[in-house]
Each structure stands twice: as C-alpha cells, then as structure tokens.
Amino acid sequence: MTHTDRSGRFDGTVTLVTGASRGIGFAIAQRIVAEGGSVVITGRKQEGLDAALAELGPAASAVAGRADDPEHREAVFAHVSERHGRIDHLVNNTGINPAYGPLADVEVEAARKILEVNVLAALDWTRSAVRAGLSTSVVNIASVAGLGASPGIGLYGISKAALINLTAQLAYELAPGIRVNAVAPAVVKTVFARALYEGHEEEASSAYPLRRLGEPADVAGPVAFLLSDDAAWITGQTLPIDGGAGIRPLL
Numbered sequence: 001m002t003h004t005d006r007s008g009r010f011d012g013t014v015t016l017v018t019g020a021s022r023g024i025g026f027a028i029a030q031r032i033v034a035e036g037g038s039v040v041i042t043g044r045k046q047e048g049l050d051a052a053l054a055e056l057g058p059a060a061s062a063v064a065g066r067a068d069d070p071e072h073r074e075a076v077f078a079h080v081s082e083r084h085g086r087i088d089h090l091v092n093n094t095g096i097n098p099a100y101g102p103l104a105d106v107e108v109e110a111a112r113k114i115l116e117v118n119v120l121a122a123l124d125w126t127r128s129a130v131r132a133g134l135s136t137s138v139v140n141i142a143s144v145a146g147l148g149a150s151p152g153i154g155l156y157g158i159s160k161a162a163l164i165n166l167t168a169q170l171a172y173e174l175a176p177g178i179r180v181n182a183v184a185p186a187v188v189k190t191v192f193a194r195a196l197y198e199g200h201e202e203e204a205s206s207a208y209p210l211r212r213l214g215e216p217a218d219v220a221g222p223v224a225f226l227l228s229d230d231a232a233w234i235t236g237q238t239l240p241i242d243g244g245a246g247i248r249p250l251l
Contacts, residue, residue, distance in 0.1 A: 009228050010037025013136075014084045016076065017041050018067055018125060019094030021048035023190035024141060026055075027216030028091055031224045033059045040080050042067070042094070067094035068121045077132045089227045090129045092122040092163075093141045095192075097156040111155050118159035119166060126170060130178065138174075139226045140167050140182040141219070144242050147184055160184070164238045171236030179235040181226045186242035188214035209244030 015032050019025045021043030029039045033056050041062045043049045049062035063079050065072025080087050096117045099110040126138055145153055146160025164182055171180040187204060205212050219241055225231055226239070240246050 013088040015089040017091040025093035027220035031220040182238040
C-alpha cells in the first residue's frame with residue numbers, strides 16, 4: 001500500500017514539525033500533506049524553509065528560528081493559532097550533534113547544548129503545544145544511538161536515550177487525551193548523517209540485513225502511522241527503524 005491509498009488520513013488536521021526544512025522532518029511534512037493535512041514547519045534558516053514551502057504547497061507554512069529559543073517557540077504557536085486555530089499533532093524532529101569522539105573529550109558547553117536542543121527543547125515544545133490545545137499525538141524523533149552504546153557520538157546517544165525516556169514519561173502523564181511515541185532510526189541518508197556514510201556507503205550498508213541505508217521516506221511512513229488514528233491504542237513506545245540492524249542471530 002502506498003501513501004496515496006491513505007490520502008485523507010490527516011484531513012482537517014494541523015501538524016507542527018520542528019526542524020523540517022530538509023531531511024527526515026521535511027519527508028514527514030510531505031507525507032502529512034500528501035495525506036490531506038496542513039503543516040507548520042520550523043528551521044533555523046528562512047532560505048531553507050522557503051525552498052521546503054515551494055515543494056509542500058499551500059497546505060504548509062513556516063516560522064524560522066532556533067529550537068531552543070523560547071521567543072521562537074512563542075512565535076510559532078502564535079502563528080499556529082492565527083493561521084489554524086488548532087493543533088492536532090506535534091513532531092519533535094530537531095536534533096544536533098556538534099561533538100564527535102570519546103566522552104572524555106567532549107567540551108562541557110557542547111554537551112550542554114546537545115542536551116538542551118535534543119531533550120529539553122522537545123519537552124518545552126510539547127508543554128507549549130499542550131498549552132496551545134494539542135489534541136491528539138506527539139512523535140519524538142530519537143535514534144538507535146539511544147538504545148545502546150554509540151562510540152564516537154556518545155553524547156548524542158545519551159541525549160536520545162533521555163528523549164526515549166522522556167517519551168515514556170510524557171505518554172504516562174498526558175494520557176488518556178494525548179498519545180506520545182518515538183521512532184529510533186539508524187543511519188538515514190541526510191545531510192545531518194552524511195559523515196556516517198559518505199564515501200563508504202556500501203560498507204556502511206553491509207551492517208544492515210536489508211542491505212541499504214535508510215531514506216527520509218522510510219521514517220516518514222512510520223511517523224505518520226504513529227501520529228494517526230491507526231495507532232490509537234499505542235502510546236509510550238519507541239519504534240526502531242533500522243533496516244534489521246537490531247536483529248541478533250541466535251546461532
């Protein structure tokens with residue numbers, strides 16, 4: 001079944017997707033629009049948002065700013081209220097990883113920034129959305145790095161582990177009215193993850209039973225499912241999207 005078979009799944013709904021000028025966030029916005037929904041997207045640079053809007057069409061609008069900036073967050077929800085008067089779904093997609101190498105070498109300021117953007121900002125966006133009348137669901141974009149050790153990107157993995165636990169906590173506290181779930185992708189071919197595969201994609205792909213890296217659309221489909229009423233009895237869960245990398249042979 002292709003997404004066109006579900007063209008009306010998000011009819012009449014409004015979804016806010018943070019960090020959606022490109023990559024996974026943009027693919028999620030595309031999927032929601034394709035299924036009849038309206039989206040508000042955010043990103044740091046207006047030029048990137050303008051390019052995204054040109055592809056998404058009239059069902060989309062955007063507000064530029066930093067995810068961890070309270071004033072930006074206020075401006076986004078003011079825009080949502082003025083343009084739509086409602087908010088049904090939230091996707092916390094924004095994430096950063098400015099630090100590579102052993103944890104012993106990570107600067108404290110870099111560690112603090114990662115946690116502020118990847119964890120605390122997701123909490124703040126969710127709380128603001130609830131205050132703005134969020135009606136249905138939240139999906140947080142975590143990572144397989146949060147499910148175990150992630151050498152070289154340890155602080156990023158720690159932040160995503162915290163986001164996974166935040167998902168469970170929010171699911172418990174916001175039930176029964178609002179569902180909160182997460183997805184945990186492995187390596188997806190985006191600008192953000194380019195350092196993990198560029199120049200050695202075949203080698204990187206060999207670790208996956210499905211023998212390829214992920215594409216943004218591979219994440220957008222499961223996210224759309226978790227946002228939608230098709231997942232009406234699912235909350236507090238984290239879905240790995242990893243091409244089978246998590247499979248452990250028994251023999």
